[in-house]
Amino acid sequence: MRKIFTLLKVQYSNMLEYRVEIALWAISGIIPFFMLNIWTNNNLNESININNTMLSRYFLSAFFVRQFSVVWVVFSFEEDALLGKLSPYLIQPLNPFFRYFTQHIAEQITRFPFALIIAIFFFLFNPESIWFPNLIFLFLSFISTFLSFLIQFLIQSIIACLCFWTEKASSIERLFFIPTLFLSGLLAPVASFPSYVKSWIYLTPFPYLIDFPANLLSGNKTNISVGFFMQILWILMLFPLFIKIWYEGTKKYTAMGS
Amino acid sequence: MNKHKYLVVYTKFLHTSLASELEYKTNIIIDAITAMLSLVGSIFLLSIFFQNSGNIGGWEFEQALIIQGIYTVLNGITNTWFNPNLKEIVRHVREGTLDFVLLKPIDSQFFISFKKVAPSGFLEIILGVCLLFYCIKINQINISLNFLILSLITITCSICILYSLWFFISTTTIWFVKTWNATEVLRSFLYIGRFPMSSFSFYLRLFFSIIIPIAFITTIPSEVFLGLAKIWKIILEIFITWIFLITSRRFWLFALNYYSSASS
Numbered sequence: 043m044r045k046i047f048t049l050l051k052v053q054y055s056n057m058l059e060y061r062v063e064i065a066l067w068a069i070s071g072i073i074p075f076f077m078l079n080i081w082t083n084n085n086l087n088e089s090i091n092i093n094n095t096m097l098s099r100y101f102l103s104a105f106f107v108r109q110f111s112v113v114w115v116v117f118s119f120e121e122d123a124l125l126g127k128l129s130p131y132l133i134q135p136l137n138p139f140f141r142y143f144t145q146h147i148a149e150q151i152t153r154f155p156f157a158l159i160i161a162i163f164f165f166l167f168n169p170e171s172i173w174f175p176n177l178i179f180l181f182l183s184f185i186s187t188f189l190s191f192l193i194q195f196l197i198q199s200i201i202a203c204l205c206f207w208t209e210k211a212s213s214i215e216r217l218f219f220i221p222t223l224f225l226s227g228l229l230a231p232v233a234s235f236p237s238y239v240k241s242w243i244y245l246t247p248f249p250y251l252i253d254f255p256a257n258l259l260s261g262n263k264t265n266i267s268v269g270f271f272m273q274i275l276w277i278l279m280l281f282p283l284f285i286k287i288w289y290e291g292t293k294k295y296t297a298m299g300s
Numbered sequence: 301m302n303k304h305k306y307l308v309v310y311t312k313f314l315h316t317s318l319a320s321e322l323e324y325k326t327n328i329i330i331d332a333i334t335a336m337l338s339l340v341g342s343i344f345l346l347s348i349f350f351q352n353s354g355n356i357g358g359w360e361f362e363q364a365l366i367i368q369g370i371y372t373v374l375n376g377i378t379n380t381w382f383n384p385n386l387k388e389i390v391r392h393v394r395e396g397t398l399d400f401v402l403l404k405p406i407d408s409q410f411f412i413s414f415k416k417v418a419p420s421g422f423l424e425i426i427l428g429v430c431l432l433f434y435c436i437k438i439n440q441i442n443i444s445l446n447f448l449i450l451s452l453i454t455i456t457c458s459i460c461i462l463y464s465l466w467f468f469i470s471t472t473t474i475w476f477v478k479t480w481n482a483t484e485v486l487r488s489f490l491y492i493g494r495f496p497m498s499s500f501s502f503y504l505r506l507f508f509s510i511i512i513p514i515a516f517i518t519t520i521p522s523e524v525f526l527g528l529a530k531i532w533k534i535i536l537e538i539f540i541t542w543i544f545l546i547t548s549r550r551f552w553l554f555a556l557n558y559y560s561s562a563s564s
Binding site: 062063064066067069070071072073076079080083084085086088089090208210213214216217220221223224229230234235236239 | 324326327330331333334337338341342344345347348349351352353356357476481482484485487488491492495499500501504
C-alpha cells in the first residue's frame with residue numbers, strides 16, 4: 043500500500059509538469075457538447091422523452107465520466123515494450139501495471155480543475171441546466187465512474203499484454219475503441235437507441251462505461267442495482283483473464299534489443 | 301523548382317514507407333476492420349438522429365449520407381498522409397533530427413509532409429468513395445461535366461484546407477515540442493464535419509466557419525453533390541484554401557527561424 047502511495051506522489055508531480063497537455067486533453071473531450079447541440083437544435087429529444095435541461099445535464103455528466111475514465115495504458119505499455127524499457131520494471135518486485143495505474147489516477151487528479159473550468163463555461167452558456175446532485179447520488183456516480191475506469195483499464199491491460207505476441211497492440215485498441223465510442227452513450231444516450239440494439243446492449247460492458255454513471259450523476263432514470271451488479275460482474279470476469287494473460291505473456295517475453 | 305526531381309523523390313518515399321508498413325500485415329487487416337466498423341458506427345448514430353425526425357438542419361437521411369461519404373474519404377486521406385507525417389515531425393524536433401532534413405537539398409516542407417504513407421488509410425478512402433457512388437444512385441444525381449469539375453475543385457480545396465490545418469499544428473512543435481494533444485483537439489473538432497453544418501446552433505456555425513473552417517471542408521462539397529451550392533460559396537472556399545495554404549507555408553518558414561536544434 044505504501045508503495046502505491048509513493049508511486050502516486052511521484053506520478054502526480056510528474057503530471058503537474060504537463061499541465062498544458064492535460065488541459066488540451068480535457069478540451070479534446072468536448073465532443074458530447076457538439077452532440078448536445080445537434081439534439082437540442084433540431085428538437086430531436088422530444089421523441090425520447092428527455093427534456094432539454096435533462097439532456098444537457100446528461101451530456102455534461104457524460105463529459106465528466108469520460109474525463110475520469112480515459113485509459114491509455116496500451117499506448118504507454120507498447121512504447122515501453124518496443125523500446126525495451128519494460129525489462130527493468132519486470133525485475134522490480136512490483137507488477138508494472140501498478141505503475142501505469144497510479145499514472146492514470148495522478149493524471150485524473152491533475153485533470154480535475156480543467157474539467158471544472160469547462161463545466162463552468164458550460165453553465166455560463168446553459169444557465170438553466172445548473173444542478174447539484176444530492177450527496178448520495180454524487181457518491182454513487184463517483185463509485186460507478188471509478189468502476190467504469192477499472193473495467194476499461196482491465197480491458198486495455200489485456201489488450202496491452204497482447205504486445206507480447208504481436209508487438210503492435212495499439213491497433214487492436216483502436217478497433218475496440220469504435221464500439222466503445224458509439225455504444226457507451228458518449229455520443230447519444232443509450233435510452234435513445236433503437237429497440238433492436240437495446241435488446242442486447244445491456245449485456246455488453248459498453249453502457250456501463252459512460253451511460254450508467256452519467257445517468258446517475260445527472261439524475262436521469264436508470265436501474266441502479268443492475269448497473270452496479272453488471273459493472274462488478276465484468277470486473278470479476280476480466281480480472282482473472284488479465285492475470286492469466288499476464289503470466290503467459292511474461293513467460294513469452296524476450297527483451298527487445300538485447 | 302525541378303518537378304522531375306520531386307517526382308522521383310516521392311516515388312522513393314512511397315516505396316520505402318510501403319515496404320516498412322507491410323512488415324505489420326495483421327495490423328493492416330485490423331485497421332481495415334476498424335475503418336469499416338467506424339463507418340457503420342457513424343451511420344448508426346445518424347440513424348438515431350433520423351429515427352423520429354425527417355430531417356436535421358434541412359438535410360434528409362440520404363443527403364446526410366453524402367456528408368458521411370466525404371468525411372470518410374477525407375479521414376482516410378488524413379490517416380494515410382497527414383497523420384503519420386505529423387508524428388514524424390514531432391519526433392524530428394524532439395530528437396533533433398530535423399537538422400538532417402534541413403540540410404537536404406530539397407524543400408523541407410515537402411520532405412516533412414510527404415515522407416510517410418500509411419496504406420491502412422486507403423481502405424477508408426475506398427469505402428468513402430463507394431458510399432459516395434451509392435449516394436449518387438439513391439439521390440438520383442445526374443453526373444454531368446459541370447458536376448464533376450465542381451466536385452473535384454471543392455474536394456481538392458477541402459483536402460488543402462485540411463492539410464494546412466494539420467501542418468499548422470505540426471509547425472507549432474518547434475516551440476512547444478509536444479503537440480500530440482493539440483492534434484487531438486483538432487481531431488475532436490473535425491469530428492463535427494460528419495454532420496451538416498446547418499444542424500448546429502448559430503454560434504457554433506460561426507465558430508466553425510471563421511476560426512476553424514470545418515464548415516467548408518465537408519458541407520460545401522456535399523452541397524455541390526446535391527446541386528445546392530451557390531457559386532459565391534465555392535469561390536469563397538477557393539479563396540480560403542488559398543489563404544490557408546499561403547499562411548501555413550509562411551508560418552513554417554517563420555517557425556524555422558526559431559528552431560534551435562536539440563541538445564545544443
